[in-house]
Amino acid sequence: MNERQKTPPSPPGQAPAVAARPPGYPAELEQTSTLRDGRAVFVRPVIPADALALEREWRDADAETLYQRFFTPRPRLDARRLHAFVHVDYQWRLALVAFAADTRAVGIVRYEGAPGQEHAEIAIVINPAWRRVGLASTLLRLLAEAARARGLRRLTALYLQDNQAMAALLAKAGFIPPRVSAGVAATEKAV
DSSP states (O other), rough: OOOOOOOOOOOOOOOOOGOOOTTTGGGOOEEEOOOOSSSSEEEEEGGGGGGGHHHHHHHSOOOOHHHHHHHSOOOOOOOHHHHHHOOOOSSSEEEEEEEEETTTTEEEEEEEEETTOOOEEEEEEOGGGGSSSSSSHHHHHHHHHHHTTTOOOOOEEEETTTOHHHHHHHHTOOOOOEEEETTEEEEEEOO
């Protein structure tokens, strides 16, 4: 019997062309991860060329996802906000994007810090079709590892008190029990 050679599937998404990588782009953070349901995602640092993809995902996002992330109904994505999302320094401000096989951005996690500080605030958004399969946990773990490697010692998170999915994710990741004020929960974790 003659068995055919199987070509391994190519990873979802792709690494950005060298010319598209901004100075300081940490290629070592690129990786393919397989989720609990068997789907694979390609995770890499955000680059300015991702602006169109992120703008499309914002347009397609459901109102509840945007509300849970930005604490306001119908947040606007203006040019300034979009620019801040995709222009990071990879040291004090870092974002990791997960791409599906069809090259759609299906999740993003980021931290925002400042020079001289040992802490940064995190944020995470996952496409509803990609929830409960380990994507958020994977992205959060990769972000914490990157933060530690860059000298950060603590990650903080703010989320709406009624966001039980975020509360469970952060508790599982080792964040301390939150303090709640005016409906907003605040927590932190040493990295």
